[in-house]
Amino acid sequence: MSLFGKNKTEEKKVVAVKPTSAKAMAGKPVTKKASPKPAVKKTPSKSVATLTSRHLSAEPAKVIIHPHITEKSGVLSQKSIYTFEVRSDAGSQEITEAIEVLYKVVPVRISVVPIRSKARNYRGIPGGRSAGGKKAYVYLKKGDTIEFI
Numbered sequence: 001m002s003l004f005g006k007n008k009t010e011e012k013k014v015v016a017v018k019p020t021s022a023k024a025m026a027g028k029p030v031t032k033k034a035s036p037k038p039a040v041k042k043t044p045s046k047s048v049a050t051l052t053s054r055h056l057s058a059e060p061a062k063v064i065i066h067p068h069i070t071e072k073s074g075v076l077s078q079k080s081i082y083t084f085e086v087r088s089d090a091g092s093q094e095i096t097e098a099i100e101v102l103y104k105v106v107p108v109r110i111s112v113v114p115i116r117s118k119a120r121n122y123r124g125i126p127g128g129r130s131a132g133g134k135k136a137y138v139y140l141k142k143g144d145t146i147e148f149i
Contacts, residue, residue: 060097063098064098068083068085069148080140081137084099084136085136086133086134086135090136092110105140108140109139111137111139112134112137114132116132117131
């Protein structure tokens, strides 16, 4: 099917080549198909290490905003699972390094969960929204603890 009267099929380009021999000059001009341009491989300007570790140079205090203290997090802390509110662009590797620097413990595992924004009422009038974000569950070894005092 065509769009605005133009066919979408590709046309083969034919390039005329000057004949070099006497026999070719006597006959019809020799034609050959134009070859497509060779593909040029682009090398990335940044190394792979800098692409995978985006914010590793960020300060640990800026990666972890504050501990997320709720009733559920209090129960989980008895099982050596702690919750923190973290930056929305922070990854688990950055959070691991921040926990090691700030609290001097090595996490076994980290799970990162988004916090969705919720509709809020102000004095019975709807229209506001709470800010969303990101929450990290930090799993420690059985004997390790983190003090929030």
